Amino acid sequence: xxxxxxxxxxxxxxxxxxxxxxxxxxxxxxxxxxxxxxxxxxxxxxxxxxxxxxxxxxxxxxxxxxxxxxxxxxxxxxxxxxxxxxxxxxxxxxxxxxxxxxxxxxxxxxxxxxxxxxxxxxxxxxxxxxxxx
Numbered sequence: 001x002x003x004x005x006x007x008x009x010x011x012x013x014x015x016x017x018x019x020x021x022x023x024x025x026x027x028x029x030x031x032x033x034x035x036x037x038x039x040x041x042x043x044x045x046x047x048x049x050x051x052x053x054x055x056x057x058x059x060x061x062x063x064x065x066x067x068x069x070x071x072x073x074x075x076x077x078x079x080x081x082x083x084x085x086x087x088x089x090x091x092x093x094x095x096x097x098x099x100x101x102x103x104x105x106x107x108x109x110x111x112x113x114x115x116x117x118x119x120x121x122x123x124x125x126x127x128x129x130x131x132x133x
Contacts, residue, residue: 006085006086009082013082016075023064026064027061030061031061033049034049034057037049058114062107062110069107073097079093080094
């Protein structure tokens with residue numbers, strides 16, 4: 001019975017990582033759209049998004065990345081729990097959890113930048129998309 005629980009927990013972790021990775025690719029796609037729009041506007045061409053639309057999309061993307069980060073932190077804790085149950089070394093997983101928690105800093109700063117620069121009308125900091133934060 002315990003072996004089946006362990007296998008189910010392992011599948012939960014792997015499936016969660018797969019889903020999280022696919023969703024992160026979606027986030028990168030949103031970043032590409034924002035960058036292409038900003039490139040158009042930087043060349044004095046009409047962008048395909050208004051300034052407000054691009055800022056809303058940038059804010060959505062930052063919050064989306066934050067939620068993905070929480071998903072990966074949860075999966076890291078699940079992996080550590082599974083390793084402890086199977087008497088495996090957890091030191092690498094503990095470092096991964098620390099790295100994930102530290103990753104919260106740039107994501108939160110990115111959200112703060114988008115929110116505080118939301119009303120500018122020229123080259124918006126909020127539109128300069130960093131897909132990693």
